[in-house]
Amino acid sequence: MIAAPRIDESSPYYRGWRVVLACFLMAFFMFGFGLYGQGVYLAELQRAHGWPGTLISAASTFSFLLTSVLVIFTDDLLERIGLRALILCGLSALGASTVLLALVQTPWQLYLAYALMSVGWTGMGTVVIATVLNSWFEQRRGLALSLAFNGATCGGIILVPLLLSLTGSIGFRPAMLTATLAMMVLVLPAVVTFIGWPAGMVPAAGGRSSGSSAPVRSRKAVLANAAFWTMVLPIALALLAQMGFIVHQVTFLEPLIGRSAAGLAVTIMAAMAIVGRLSLGLFVDRLDARLACAVSMTSQAAALFVALQSTSPTVLLACCAVYGFSMGNIITFPPLIIQREIGASAFATAVGLGTSISGIVSAFGPGLVGLVRSLTGNYTTAFALCVVLNLVAAGIVLWRPRRRLQDSHTLSPSP
Template identity: 55%
Template sequence: MIPAQDTSSPDETRLRYAGWRAVLACFLMALFLFGFALYGQGIYLVELQRLNGWPPALISGASTLSFLLSNILATFTSEFVDRLGAKRLVLLGIAALAASMAMLASATTVWQLYAAFILMSLGWIGMGTVVIATVVSLWFVRRRGLAISLAYTGASFGGVVATPLLVLLVERTGFAAAMLTAAAVTVVVLVPVALAWIGPRSPAGAGETGDPSQSQPPLATADISRAKLIRSLAFWTISLPFALALVAQISFIVHQIALLEPKVGRSSAGLAVSIMTFMSIAGRFGLGMVVDRFDPRLVAAVSIVSQAAALLVIRQTDTVPIILAACAVFGFSVGNLITLPPLIIHREFSAASFVVVMGLSTAISGTVGALGPGLIGIIRGWSSDYDAALLVCIVLELVAAAIVARPGFLIWQATPEGSG
């Protein structure tokens, strides 16, 4: 774990405070990573199938491998930061993401396809949500919650900005040229940002996430081991439901264009992606304004059920306005499924254990969630359409909502002061 430092905290409310530049850097990292390595995968699936004749299950399998590797390695994020430093880890992530996109541009064999997606998984290691939360936490104490929320918003903007621009580039220049251009822009924008703003650990990282009068450091040595977490019922009532929900969510995102194009056409399918991701931004900001008034578990259950309802509507209709509205409802909770687990973890575990609990929870839920694209690809190939696949996603989300909404099963391990 990263050791805490005992220094006085600067004024985090000042716009000139260097930590806000770190937040902007993390925002841009999330924008490029989620735009090209998550939302963009729907484009890769369609274009690689068209160019090379590969079946959806083969391409989805590569996507699943990428998510699987990245989420397994996320368990050790704190060790990576300790050994490499935050800046070096982020730079390696940028290089891996850009290289994966360049390799996809010229992929004509299966080994090239899988090598590209393995590189993409390394991009997730260096730029993913656990790294972003860790980097921001090094700079912020009293405003840590707001800072992390703003940094994560870049993930939603990735779908609103990066993915539609990539679709436009593919239509104008072809898939190969579009991917090479996107890779070059990624390097040109992110490398200077990381060099300038992802600096050494700030003294602002020392301190607590709750009452400033307390002295519990959020990144101090954890007071709970990974082995003990595995035996904790409270831990599993966080990790398991979000894992099931992510299976459905990631599957729909990756297959969204392929699923909707036969129903509403390519342009409307692209519009649906933009609407979904725009609504994820609205959902994240809306959640930030009201979540402190509610139990985050109940908020999570409502969010997951709303996604299940949206998928049911999409399964039952081919009407463009209704499908677009359903994608908007689905998108409203996309960002919430990333934001809510840290809020629950902060509430139910000590601040000192936050990075370990979040890293392990992210690894487990993300690993299970990574199975989604491949699973849905197999079901789609078996049934010749997406109806059965959507039904599976709906059932998984309903089960997830039922588990996460059962506070009676919890073992409360910390007071709300550790929530930041």
């Protein structure tokens, strides 16, 4: 019997790194247009059409909730139409969404654009990115996920300022059309050229396979697994607190340190998210993912706690840096925990369900923080609640249920 050759995932010539590049570009434009760009759309559509902010904000909420429902079925779509076709559908939907946002004239067109954006999230979002990279990497999976998901943060740092600059010089409509064209020119060739399953892998399994079809676990079985819930619940609570802080960060900091320093704090936090992902990616494959996740959540709680005690610009900026260092890693841990504890045969199913649940829960973060602030008149109680949520989440994620949804042939052992 001839032993299978060992795959050197650290080699720059390994095809998986080209897949990472394609996933980076997907995350860059999906998060840039689909998340960080929504503030631009709100301002420009209000200016162009005089629509109330509540109408446009409701469209954003509708899109996020629809996305949280659609991602549940990612595993079914991967099996039925295939990986590349799903991504191309997502890319087409996102392109149609941004073009329609540039040309929109009526509210129903606005909601159609945001519905198409939800389809884009389904084809190009975190579930698909995590699933395809899970199939290409074993020893360097954490690094691959960190590099690809850094595209999300870069989308906010680069694409949004670019949209604002173009809007100021040539107008909103030409800016959106130009950015959409750039997305197609960059992402389409990368997807067509690089994206695919590794040779010999069973696509439905979502992980490496030696050839025979492994049974794909049902959603009911995943939901009955304790390891799934001790991962999903803390991630949902941490993202609930995180979304609340991100949205209210400038409003909290501006009276303390001024508008320009508050803007600098946002930039520092986003930059540190990139640094944090890259730093963790170098070591996470050798770490206990649950312990590292708990440390990240605890560090965010500590940063918020210190920020509530200080009015010093230096201390507050440092707190935002510490908070940002762990911010991007919160969505990196779930795929690693799922792969290790639930298994490759249920990977896409579990990631889809987890993303849906955490997405729905975290969507209430900004509203919850805003409500507590309105009731108390300040952010002290609201952010103290976020501190508690982070600490509770850290405690839950450290609980390791004995029952596992793993089978012996979902993933071949590393040679």
